[in-house]
Amino acid sequence: VVDVPVSELALNPERGGPKNLPIARVLVDDDESEGKGTCKHKPKLVILGCGWGSVAILKTLQADQYHVTVVSPSNYFLFTPFLPSATVGTLELRSLVEPIRTILARIKGHFLQAEAESVDFSEKLVEVSQVIDGEKRHFYLPYDKLIIGVGSKTNTHGVEGLEHCQFLKTIDDARKIRKKAIGNFEKAVLPTTSDEERKRLLSFVICGGGPTGIEFAAEIYDMLNEDLIRHYPRILRNEVSVHVIQSRSHILNTYDEALSMYAEERFARDHVEVYTNARVQEVKQDKIVFSEKTQDGKVVTKEIPYGLCLWSTGVSQTDFAKNLATKLDKQTNKHALETDTHLRLIGAPIGDVYAIGDCSTVQYNLAQNIITFLREIAWEKGKDPKEVHLTFKDWQTVAQRVKKRFPQAGQHLRRLDKLFQQYDVDKSGTLDFNEFSELLSEIDNNLTSLPATAQRAHQQGQYLARKLNKLAQVAPGMRANELLDGDLDETYYKAFEYKHLGSLAYVGNAAVFDVQGFNFAGGIAAVYLWRSAYFAQSVSLRTRFLLFMDWAKRALFGRDMMDL
Ligand code: FAD
Incomplete structure (x- = not known):
């Protein structure tokens, strides 16, 4: 028996499943008839991931209806919309996260800091792994209902040299960017640094003109204007450059055209250089090579030396999701797991498995x-x-x-x-x-496509939790195995309907809103509106308090430029 050091879970001494691995079982207090170690009265609900979709489920699910176990390599929820602000110290990293165990406490759920590797749909087992002291250990986690919310990874588009780039998806990514940016400022003022080297170190290149890339560019720009002179008086503002390389004809191209034009004009005024209709060919250690289509249709190759290059060009499937898709006959989409309109994973036994958020796409047929x-x-x-x-x-x-x-x-x-x-x-x-x-x-x-946004993941999580609440109520006294009939979904609950509430983006002391046909772009008032919109959505009083303190601290003392 492999020893899995998770206090809430006991391992069944017997092994099982297709790989004959130890099977973890939830120990529950209310197993009167069946004895300890079994879970008969409430269905076992396993949720993979603790991102936007999963947390919306946990916050909406009624307590005492399911035995919930969350599996994720990270033990916190990350509020991604403010991640670009954390790269330059406008906000602190800890203000963007909430411990998943705090969120789980209300429904008395379990958490396993581990990674889902695979799913055996016929035996209803998730294969989970943990690395302990360099050794990878595997076990099975049984489920009655499984929800896959494992998110996505950065799309590389097959471009070479991305090992020289920074990414912006996780807390660790934001920490690395902050360290690198500040490290570059420090190197730039050393007496041994040549003028040419100094310019390169102070060149920020952003590949991708979507909301993440644009908000990062805006944050860098704010930092340069508000804190650079105070901390680095020897660096001249015009020695620092910010460049955005966008493959489409406009930045923020999924927003209303007037708003992307506003953002472009704002960037032009602020000397943030935007290259549109441009494709990155290769990222070298110290420069980026890209082609740009000029207005007369010619394609020219250009190079920009950089000190920090952010790669932010959309998302693609995680290896886990890819592996699941290959196991299921009816999965044809190469970018995400397909679900039906009830969010049931197509090809899996009906009513057992759902997929939500960035890892999934709804097949509307x-x-x-x-x-x-x-x-x-x-x-x-x-x-x-x-x-x-x-x-x-x-x-x-x-x-x-x-x-x-x-x-x-x-x-x-x-x-x-x-x-x-x-x-x-x-x-x-x-x-x-x-x-x-x-x-x-x-x-x-x-x-089939829906946007890969927090908004969508959140709506899907809420939908699924409400449905699970309803199913638990319409079938009072129903025992775990009876709640597995997929038709219950259609009988008792409507299909998922996405309601696009709008898109927001911060563009450097200004913000743009594209909200249900109402477009708005503006300066400081819009920035406060942008902040308030996200502030209201943050998950706990704790994070709200921390965010408020960070904004107040920055207003009073500026950003601290330390590479901690
Ligand atoms: P995620 O939130 O990515 O969570 C996935 C979870 O799965 C994580 O906990 C991860 O650790 C876990 N996981 C991964 N692999 C496994 C595995 N094998 N087993 C178990 N767990 C696993 N959207 C907006 O709507 N508005 C915005 O302003 C906005 N800004 C953004 C800014 C940035 C910098 C980024 C990166 C994204 C932004 N997004 C925004 C997009 C938004 O964050 C995503 O669409 C959203 O996080 C998707 O939620 P999810 O639950 O599908 O996945």
Whole structure:
């Protein structure tokens, strides 16, 4: 028997599962009939990860309905929207995190600081590993219901030399960036540093013009203006440079165009150099090589020497999620685990396994739904669907029905509107049913994607917890194994609907808001609004207090520039 040093869990002396590993069991107090070591009265709910999605579940789940065990390599929740502020010391790292055990206390859940390696869906076992004194130990954790919320990793896009870059996803990443940036300032003022070297050390390059890259650039810019002269009077402001390399035609390209233009103008005024339509080719130890498409369509190769290069160009699947996808026949998406609209992992036994947040994507099957609605229209006309020619008005009726069911499908429907009109319609302005079905299959891939944001993960976590609460109530007295019928999801709870509440970004003593069609960009008032919006979402009184203290400390004394 492998000794797993986790006080809350006892290991069943018997081994089992496909790899014959020790099986951990939850010891519970309320096992009257079955004796200790078993868990009959409440289903065993295992949650992988303690990020945005998982924490939303833990905060919404009613106590005493499930035996909850969270497995994650990090034992804290990280409030990512403020991570860029921690790289330059505007906020302290500890103010962005909340211990997961504090969050779990309300529902009396267990926590295992370990990593999920694999899942055996037929025996309902998660293979978990821990490294202790350099030795990797494995065991199984049984579940009745499993929720996968393992997040994502940085997308490398296959570019070489990323070992020279910094990333910004974890607390450790933010710490490394802060240390490196301050270290570079210190090196820049040494008497042995040449002018050329000094310029390179003080050059910050950001690859990726999405919200994370832009907020990091903004934080660096703020630090230079507010604290540099005080701490490093020998460094001239114009010796420090900030560059953003963006592959699209605008930065913040998922925001309303007016807002990305505002951010670009702001950066131009603040001497943050933005290269658009530019692709990084290679990151060398001291310089970055990229190609830029000029306005006359020519592609030129450029180089920028750097002292710190941040790589922030989107996300991709973790190895664990990739491994699960290969085990399941019906998983076809290369970027995320596909779920149905009830967030059940497609291909896994129905009702057992859910996936939420960045590691997942919802397969809306919109194309299939549209076809069903089209068929209804045909039957309403008293015709076989295959014989029907659809008018644009028919399509609009269908679109309205689809929108009612899938409010988040708006942009896809607008695209279909256009396609319908552009398509080679016959003289009567109608479209053959089969042709329309083909047209739908062309856009099918787009119909699965939802943004990889905290907002989405949080909504999915809340949805799942509310559903689990409901399932526990609609089946009073139901014992663990009876609660496994996947149809309960559809019988007792609606499908998940994402409601986009808007996007915010900090752009250096200014902020931009793209909130449900209302766009707003501005200076200090907008910054306070931006702070308040996130402040309200932070998870505990403790983090709110710490955040408030950090902002007050910075306002009174400035940032401290120590490479601790
Ligand atoms: P995460 O929050 O990433 O959590 C994943 C968890 O899984 C972690 O606890 C991890 O340790 C754990 N894990 C990983 N592998 C395993 C494994 N094998 N076994 C067990 N556990 C595992 N979104 C917004 O909406 N607004 C913002 O302003 C915003 N700003 C951001 C700023 C930065 C710098 C970053 C990096 C992201 C930002 N995001 C923002 C995106 C947002 O953070 C993510 O979309 C969100 O964290 C996704 O939540 P999640 O629960 O899916 O995963």
